[in-house]
Amino acid sequence: MSKQRKAVALISGGLDSMLATRVVQEQGIHVEGINFFTGFCVEGHTHAIRRQERAKPKRNNALWVAEQLGIRLHIVDIVDEYKDVLLNPRHGYGKNLNPCLDCKVFMVGKAHAWMREHDFDFIVTGEVVGQRPMSQRSATMPLVAEESGVGDRLLRPLCAQRLAETLPEREGWIDRDRLHDFSGRSRKPQVALAAELGIEDYAQPAGGCCFLTDASYSAKLADLWRARGNREYDLDDIMLLKVGRHLRPRAHFKLVIAREEGEVKFLQGYRRQFTHLLPTSHPGPLALLDGRADVDDLELAARIVARFSQGRDADKVRVEVVPTGGEAQTLEVAPLATDAIPSGWYV
Numbered sequence: 001m002s003k004q005r006k007a008v009a010l011i012s013g014g015l016d017s018m019l020a021t022r023v024v025q026e027q028g029i030h031v032e033g034i035n036f037f038t039g040f041c042v043e044g045h046t047h048a049i050r051r052q053e054r055a056k057p058k059r060n061n062a063l064w065v066a067e068q069l070g071i072r073l074h075i076v077d078i079v080d081e082y083k084d085v086l087l088n089p090r091h092g093y094g095k096n097l098n099p100c101l102d103c104k105v106f107m108v109g110k111a112h113a114w115m116r117e118h119d120f121d122f123i124v125t126g127e128v129v130g131q132r133p134m135s136q137r138s139a140t141m142p143l144v145a146e147e148s149g150v151g152d153r154l155l156r157p158l159c160a161q162r163l164a165e166t167l168p169e170r171e172g173w174i175d176r177d178r179l180h181d182f183s184g185r186s187r188k189p190q191v192a193l194a195a196e197l198g199i200e201d202y203a204q205p206a207g208g209c210c211f212l213t214d215a216s217y218s219a220k221l222a223d224l225w226r227a228r229g230n231r232e233y234d235l236d237d238i239m240l241l242k243v244g245r246h247l248r249p250r251a252h253f254k255l256v257i258a259r260e261e262g263e264v265k266f267l268q269g270y271r272r273q274f275t276h277l278l279p280t281s282h283p284g285p286l287a288l289l290d291g292r293a294d295v296d297d298l299e300l301a302a303r304i305v306a307r308f309s310q311g312r313d314a315d316k317v318r319v320e321v322v323p324t325g326g327e328a329q330t331l332e333v334a335p336l337a338t339d340a341i342p343s344g345w346y347v
Contacts, residue, residue: 005173006030007155008115009124010107011073012209013061015190015202016126016158021069022197023157024124027174031124033073034114035062036107038082039238040211061203068199078110079235086212087231091134096218098210100134101144108148115153122153122168128190129159129183138162158182158190211242220246223347227254227291236270240288243267246347247304253291254347255301257308274324277305281318284309299333306335 009021011033021031066073085106089099104127111123127136135144141163145154152167155174160166161181168174182189194202211217220241225231227248243266245257255277258264264286267276274288275298287305289298298321306317312335322328 004030005122005168006032006120007122007124007168008111008118008120009033009071010111010126011035011062011065012126013065013203014126014209015187015194015199016128016131018065018069018126018199018202019190019193019197020124020126020157021065021071022199023179023193024155024174025069025071026197027178029173031069031071032120033062033066033069033071034111035073035075036082036110037075037077037079038210039079039235041209061209065202068201074114076110076114079238082106083233094134094213096213096215097221098134098212098218100132100213101140103210104135104144105147108144108150108154112148112150112153115150121173122155122166123150124155124157126158127156129162131183131185158193217241220347223248223254227251236273240270240290244287245308247341247345248347249300249304249345250297253289253293253297253301255287255289255304257287257305258285271322272324276322277302278320279306279309279311279317280320280330281316282306282309282311282314284311284317299331300336302331302333303336304341306333307338307341309335311335312338 007024007029009017009024009031011017011021021033025031063073085099085102089102091099091101094100108123108125115123127141129136129138129141134140145151155166155168156163157179159182160176160179162183165176169176180193224233224237224241240256243256243263244259246254247257248254256267258267267286267288270288274290275293277287277289278284284305285308289301293301302319302321305319306312309317311317315334316332317335319331319333320328321331
């Protein structure tokens with residue numbers, strides 16, 4: 001009897017990796033999934049917090065895809081290891097702070113190490129030639145295979161017929177004629193293949209599943225680094241940059257102001273780590289103060305928070321200010337007028 005061949009598939013939670021895995025499964029290959037947690041993934045955070053996202057399924061799409069495919073999913077925490085990829089990308093950044101090519105090389109390399117450790121035969125990804133401007137070009141896709149160390153054990157089922165033959169194809173583990181020749185950014189071939197395979201429900205990320213591809217998020221991260229004078233960050237930093245209005249009225253401090261009830265509840269978990277402000281005379285948002293603040297700074301911060309309360313048109317609003325490790329005090333302040341908040345304060 002021939003040996004049962006095994007593949008590990010990089011599962012992002014999107015349609016492409018779902019289809020690539022199913023195509024390989026259809027050829028009798030045992031597949032298990034691997035998902036790398038960097039902290040920057042869109043899924044499972046803001047969708048669960050914000051009211052405007054309530055129509056979206058509250059699920060980890062990678063886990064959900066694995067369940068639909070009937071495969072085991074291995075989730076690997078690479079938050080600390082990923083720092084070097086983000087801070088020192090050999091191939092540079094994309095349009096924002098997204099080190100996409102270095103990221104792909106790193107993750108395929110990690111999958112390769114996992115493959116060897118668990119005696120699997122090859123790696124599967126959902127990449128499509130021409131779909132991403134950095135990591136999925138005809139010139140860079142061979143580079144990913146080379147620099148990750150996986151070589152020709154990397155199979156891209158959705159565009160394999162446009163690429164050089166891989167080891168699984170040469171050895172007859174996979175029938176090349178049953179693979180595909182997708183290219184470009186159009187999603188029509190994937191949607192048609194999903195229908196053919198009976199896949200009706202799937203996530204459709206518009207720009208990938210990483211916050212680093214988002215201009216607004218990247219600006220917040222760059223602002224954080226400038227304010228600190230270094231490019232250090234931790235998981236709490238990553239999470240807080242995803243939530244609330246971020247205003248920097250002065251170079252040495254920033255406010256993170258909740259926009260709705262879900263964000264208030266989320267920010268409450270950080271009250272012991274930051275000075276926080278909350279209107280008490282009128283309903284209003286919880287705000288965290290990140291940085292150093294003297295008496296004048298606290299008054300300005302209170303006036304800004306009052307502006308976003310239901311007392312924005314009142315003469316005075318009482319705002320409770322609780323310093324980190326200190327005692328609460330109440331400031332009675334005039335809310336800052338809307339036109340007194342320069343656009344440059346918004347990070």
